[in-house]
Structures are given as C-alpha cells and as structure tokens.
Amino acid sequence: MPSDVVLRAANVVHRALIRLSGGRLGHRLIGMPSLELTTVGRRSGEPRSVMLTSPLQLGEALVVVASRGGDDRHPAWFLNAREHPDVQVSLAGGPRQPMRARVVDAEERAVLWPQITRRYRNYAGYQRRTQREIPLLVLEPVPAEEPGEGAPAS
Secondary structure: OOOHHHHHHHHHHHHHHHHHOOOOOOOEEOOEEEEEEEEEOOOOOOEEEEEEEOOEEEOOEEEEEOOHHHOOOOOHHHHHHHHOOEEEEEEOOOOOEEEEEEEOOHHHHHHHHHHHHHHOHHHHHHHHHOOOOOOEEEEEEOOOOOEOOOEOOO
16 A cells, blocks of 8 residues: 555655646546545645545546545545545646535445446456445535525626
8 A cells, every 4th residue: 555655755756747737647647537635634624635636526526536546545635635624736737626526325436436447447356455445535615605505696
C-alpha cells in the first residue's frame, strides 16, 4: 500500500507536470479526467487540496474513488469530504467550482462499481487488496442560489 509520503509525492509530481507543460499534460490520466479537489480538514479546519481522477461522470457530476491504492485506511480527503461535504473542484485546470460531495449508498454503488471496474481494472485490484469496501463519492455541482433565497437579485 502506498505510504503518505508516496501519495504526497505523486500529487507534487502531478501538479508539476501540469504546471511545467503549461497545462498540455496531466489533465487526463489513464483515460480519466483529473481534477483538483479542495476539502476542509476535519481536524484543522484548513483547506486541503489533492489531485484525483474521475473514472465516471454522471452529467455534470463527477465520481471519485476513495481507494488509496487498496490500503486498509480511507484517504484523508475522503474523511474530510464526508465530514464537510461542501468542496471545491477544479477540472482540467479550470476555476474552482463549489460542489457537494456525497458517499454513494450500497444500491448506487452496486450499479456504479461494475461500470468503473470494467473500464479501469486497477480499481478491482485495489478492492481485492483491502478488507474495507472502497467508497465512491459523487461530486455534484451546487445550484446557484435563486433570488430570494439569500442571494441578491441581479
């Protein structure tokens, strides 16, 4: 299982690839769009960002897999998003957009997981390595507030 140091180093390399290539490389990995997820630390309350891939998109929603390479522990970003579901997502180097994270339930996972593992077999391998069920999160756009619901009318 990857150590915290290895996971952090992979994120540094991923960000450097995007920056050094002027955004030409790194926005797709193994055929999946990559994204930067910014969560609020569940203990620190500080913003925490991580580079992830989205193996499945549901309209404007993005599915991410909390695999941590098949480790027996959930990734910190997953724990943060589960506790503080209001997140920011930057897709393909675009601006950060507010999104809401939700953990899929067993019924929805039973539909989504086979779609993901059929296309990206590495996730099935991660699941075989761990006793925990690897969670899926759906990152959904936050609808703009309607006038009269706290947002000033324009």
